[in-house]
Amino acid sequence: MKSKIFYGWRVVAACFIVACFSWGLGLFGSSVYLQAVTTAHGWSISQVSSAITVFLLVSAAGQSALGRSIARHGPRPALLVGTVCMCCGVVAISLVDRPWQLYPCFVFLGIGWATLSTTGISATVAPWFERYQGRSITLAIMGASFGAILGVPALLYTVDRLGLRAGLCTAGVFTAVVLLPLIAGVLRYRGPADLGLARDGGVPGADGAPERAKHIATPENRRRLLWSTTLAFALTLLAQIGFIAHHVALADQFLGKFGAGLLVSATGAVTLFGRLYLAKIVDGAPVRRLACEAMIAQLGALLAIGLFPSATTLIVGSLIYGFAIGHVTTLSPIVVRREFGAEAFAKVYGTAATFIQFFSACGPAFIGYLHERLGSYPPVLLVSAGITALGCASLYLGPKRE
Structure with a gap:
């Protein structure tokens, strides 16, 4: 059967x-x-x-x-x-x-x-x-x-x-x-x-084909779309991977080692819920706007912890930041897939991912260097917030707007 x-x-x-x-x-x-x-x-x-x-x-x-x-x-x-x-x-x-x-x-x-x-x-x-x-x-x-x-x-x-x-x-x-x-x-x-099917399991050539993405890359705009997305996620993940790597050290100052461990675990659990929520809404949402909203949430969390450092703001900010982690790490390929289509995706995203991963690999060392130069984590988080804001701006301004 x-x-x-x-x-x-x-x-x-x-x-x-x-x-x-x-x-x-x-x-x-x-x-x-x-x-x-x-x-x-x-x-x-x-x-x-x-x-x-x-x-x-x-x-x-x-x-x-x-x-x-x-x-x-x-x-x-x-x-x-x-x-x-x-x-x-x-x-x-x-x-x-x-x-x-x-x-x-x-x-x-x-x-x-x-x-x-x-x-x-x-x-x-x-x-x-x-x-x-x-x-x-x-x-x-x-x-x-x-x-x-x-x-x-x-x-x-x-x-x-x-x-x-x-x-x-x-x-x-x-x-x-x-x-x-x-x-x-x-x-x-x-x-x-290879199985004689269309995407989503349909029959090739049948009516009711899935609606195409609103922004499809063309020879005129493909470079702008690609590099605005690449720069946005590279900058945001530079800050994000750095935050994750230094989360225990940051939390230890306010909550102690045991409390820091609990907060990191809670942040990981919230990240999972964030991904589940994303899976529910992503196909009906403008993905650039969705990614910008996640970046704005992370920006707000970093600003709150940096400007008002305390155990309460750290806990609340970490949970908000964690909910958006799954969005930021998952949406970069989805944005490229939506805008460039299935046929070009592997080659185009391979190029984007090279740049994104080089930046994110530098995150822990970059945050560590800033901490050594600035002397504490609150000003480092403010710099990270600025980097995230630049990433959000790049993503928002990427498509040409009439």
Whole structure:
């Protein structure tokens, strides 16, 4: 009996699982590696964190090539290679006995993270949907939240119970066992045309095709649309990733270590609710305006904490900021998909993501430098608010207005 479920939703489900593992072992897992490696070997935090920076930069450098590869060959080859690289990198981290050996490990991890994160997942899902383009990408990337909520505690527990070497080897092998068959089996099609279908599961050439986006890129405006979006999310994520990296240190000053941990967990939970709300509304909303509203919310939270630093403003501001985190991290591919269409998405967003990820990778170091120069976090948050405001202005002014 033929399944009534459109195959595109199976692709979304597979990408959700990929995101759970990739964010759990990649971006969020880096904090676990930092703690576990420094504890096991007695190396300094700066030695290990510099290798993590290499991981982020390698990932950024691979975005454009990834977009071209998926556009030409489909997602399966790139995501299979990325899975192998990520798993090898995780296992290799457990085997190092010299600090310099961390760098090739994190290079492999960076290649894996590049292919299995926002660009790879968005480019995989984008060809399958028109009417539900925003919801499908949002639901797929929502696996990132579960990677933080479930993946990081599971990784910490495994390393704690089995030790660094056995724990990371187990995590790497388990990830390969789950993801390799999933990607090979489910992501074998490039799009609905391979199944004789139109986007959203319709019949090619049938009436009632999904309505096209209002702003479609043309040779005259495509550069303006692309770079206004790229600059907006690059600046906003520079501030956002920096805030996330320094959140514990900031909260510790007002709430203590235990309170800081609770606030970070609550912020993560609110981020998940933000993504769920986004999935509900995104396909019926102007996505540039939606992203600007999220940036304005973050701008207000940063200003409140910076101008009126206290435990109360920190808690309220963090929760508001956290609700918007999911919007900002998810909407950049949706804006590009809406404005450039499915056919050009992988190549165009690969270019945008390279620039965005290079900026966001600098966020923790940039905020740390500002803190050292300015002496405390409140003025740093005001600078971050200004950066976010510039990003919002770039996004709002991007389309030409009559």
